[in-house]
Amino acid sequence: xxxxxxxxxxxxxxxxxxxxxxxxxxxxxxxxxQFVAILGPSGSGKSTLMHMLGFMDTPTGGRMVFDGKDxxxxxxxxxxxxxxxxxxxxxxxxxxLPRLSVLDNVLLPVVYSRELENKKHARERALEALERVGLTxxxxxxxxxxxxxxxxxxxxARALINHPRLILADEPTGNLDSKNxxxxxxLFGQLKEEGQxxxxxxxxxxxxxxxxxxxxxxxxxxxxxxxxxPRLSGADAVAAGGRL
Amino acid sequence: MSFLSGIWxxxxxxWAHKFRSFLTMIGIILGVASLVTMVAVVQGLFRNMTIFFExxxxxxxxxxxxxxxPLEQLNMAALSPGRTGVDAVAIRHAVPLAxxxxxxxxxxxxxxxxxxxRMGVRVTGTTGDVLQTNLLEIESGRNLSDLDVDQASQVAxxxxxxxxxxxxxxxxxxxxxxxxxxxxxxxxxxxxxYEFMQGGRNALRWKNRNVYIPVxxxxxxxxxxxxxxxxxxxxxxxxxxxxxxxxxxxxLLQTHRGVEDFFVETREDQLAEFKKLERSFMYSMGSIAFIxxxxxxxxxxxxxxxxxNERIREIGVRKAVGARGVDIFMQFLAEAxxxxxLGGLFGLVLSFTLVDVLRxxxxxxxxxxxxxxxxxxxxxxxxxxxxxSGIYPAIRAARLDPxxxxxxx
Numbered sequence: 001x002x003x004x005x006x007x008x009x010x011x012x013x014x015x016x017x018x019x020x021x022x023x024x025x026x027x028x029x030x031x032x033x034q035f036v037a038i039l040g041p042s043g044s045g046k047s048t049l050m051h052m053l054g055f056m057d058t059p060t061g062g063r064m065v066f067d068g069k070d071x072x073x074x075x076x077x078x079x080x081x082x083x084x085x086x087x088x089x090x091x092x093x094x095x096x097l098p099r100l101s102v103l104d105n106v107l108l109p110v111v112y113s114r115e116l117e118n119k120k121h122a123r124e125r126a127l128e129a130l131e132r133v134g135l136t137x138x139x140x141x142x143x144x145x146x147x148x149x150x151x152x153x154x155x156x157a158r159a160l161i162n163h164p165r166l167i168l169a170d171e172p173t174g175n176l177d178s179k180n181x182x183x184x185x186x187l188f189g190q191l192k193e194e195g196q197x198x199x200x201x202x203x204x205x206x207x208x209x210x211x212x213x214x215x216x217x218x219x220x221x222x223x224x225x226x227x228x229x230p231r232l233s234g235a236d237a238v239a240a241g242g243r244l
Numbered sequence: 245m246s247f248l249s250g251i252w253x254x255x256x257x258x259w260a261h262k263f264r265s266f267l268t269m270i271g272i273i274l275g276v277a278s279l280v281t282m283v284a285v286v287q288g289l290f291r292n293m294t295i296f297f298e299x300x301x302x303x304x305x306x307x308x309x310x311x312x313x314p315l316e317q318l319n320m321a322a323l324s325p326g327r328t329g330v331d332a333v334a335i336r337h338a339v340p341l342a343x344x345x346x347x348x349x350x351x352x353x354x355x356x357x358x359x360x361x362r363m364g365v366r367v368t369g370t371t372g373d374v375l376q377t378n379l380l381e382i383e384s385g386r387n388l389s390d391l392d393v394d395q396a397s398q399v400a401x402x403x404x405x406x407x408x409x410x411x412x413x414x415x416x417x418x419x420x421x422x423x424x425x426x427x428x429x430x431x432x433x434x435x436x437x438y439e440f441m442q443g444g445r446n447a448l449r450w451k452n453r454n455v456y457i458p459v460x461x462x463x464x465x466x467x468x469x470x471x472x473x474x475x476x477x478x479x480x481x482x483x484x485x486x487x488x489x490x491x492x493x494x495x496l497l498q499t500h501r502g503v504e505d506f507f508v509e510t511r512e513d514q515l516a517e518f519k520k521l522e523r524s525f526m527y528s529m530g531s532i533a534f535i536x537x538x539x540x541x542x543x544x545x546x547x548x549x550x551x552x553n554e555r556i557r558e559i560g561v562r563k564a565v566g567a568r569g570v571d572i573f574m575q576f577l578a579e580a581x582x583x584x585x586l587g588g589l590f591g592l593v594l595s596f597t598l599v600d601v602l603r604x605x606x607x608x609x610x611x612x613x614x615x616x617x618x619x620x621x622x623x624x625x626x627x628x629x630x631x632x633s634g635i636y637p638a639i640r641a642a643r644l645d646p647x648x649x650x651x652x653x
Contacts, residue, residue: 056564056646077568084566095561095650099260111249112566158565 002029003197010061011048022048024220035192037211038201045220050201054087054168055079084113088159092171094151096143103139106157118162129157149180169200185210250578268547269587271540276591276622279533281598288612290522303482303515308475311507324503327472331499338495341480341488344376348474349462354425358410367455369462377476385418385433396460400429404437405452541629548580548637559641560649573642580634588626
């Protein structure tokens, strides 16, 4: 069963007399354990789509099913619950809270979760999540003491803490140098191998090449939707050696 | 987010901006300190006045005073014997609402002497009821008795200051013979010592410097007539004052043969005046303190609005990871509360210092203390101000749209 099903999803903004169709009938199915890149230029509707998938915004038409439940018309509080317990966000600008330590930043979604299973052993799980992104020694540091790539890995650990069904990444490598781009994207690839569903929004063809499926958007509609062989990260390419 | 972690978060934010937080708090600190100090000072002043009022007889004391005979009764003025001992006896027998009736014949300041030591003291002829009307107690010996009055005995009650002045230390005055204006009197009772220090002086000293002798003795030996110089009556309770006054008036109209050459004075008006003064003090000083608290609250609200503008992105991030509107609301409400409650606590501490300083300037300042209820009021006000000033900014924060908040630069 697909994790996400969209049927003719629409989002229309009214600006005075004019109506802008940010999403103009998008139908998609995203199964679990897929690493999807949504590709498109600015204004293509990819950000709006991501806000819909991340329960930050409501559609004005169509239907959205998440994990078998129709979530098209759920209220503000329920959307907050989904954001907290089902979605993990990774942003272009990292968006860590500067006053909190790395560990407390990772724990932030736990603060807002009212699910018992998320409250249990929160600290241990946070340390585990930090270990997965390779930042255990940085747990006590403040975000300002970390490099950009490290900050993004903290953000990924934060996204993982409540065991989300879906990780949403909005231009996650937009503020990183090429070495860190490779590192973050191969981390996503690795998470995908471990069974994590990931949707990444980008305008960069190179970035999208790490994904297993590419959905390209134009004018609020899906233009192309295809599977591909994901690019190996630099390290994997070296390891694969001559066989490639 | 629980309220407790909101408080914790508020403390961390406050610590991160120590100076700004302090500036924000100043309004609340001064507001609470001035509120508590005002209440303490007004309370202290009026406690002195209350004690004086109570000790001088309280609300139950009623006095019969002379007044000019009204014009239409001038022709019959001579019929009235004026205030005499008969009035006291009549009231005592005919007015059940009078708990005590003390006739007074003041013979002024006289020389009182014992074995060579002497002092000038106010001597009054009265009956044993004087203890009840003037709120005195016997320290040792006995009160003036009806028999003393009947026989016009030469016995006296003396105050503690009289004892201290004319008797050697450690000598028991009871049964000793003193002279009052040259006449011998036996001391039968010693009145308790009364003390209430006010500005370094004993405000109740007047209760300690009296000599009381039987009313009949005063009339026979000193004034030579039946007249009284005063008539004090104590009501059984404060509620029956109105009835008591009319009963006294009825009795006295008979003994004065219909001539209205007297009036009955109660202390209700005095007390009402006094209460009114206390209230107006409280209200005027309290409102000044309240205004400064209000200004403090507005200061907090203002800073909180600025803080929220500064932290829009943070609010967006919190919402993106699952914070509901109510979580954000609680977070910022708790922050406002932390500022105002901490400010309030500092204000309470400051009020003790202010009261200490004021003690040296305000008349009878020794009796100014910070009352517990003023501290409670100060604290409650700081909580209320914190909540009120936090609500609007917190609502603004809670309503922010997560997408807009995350886009905010």
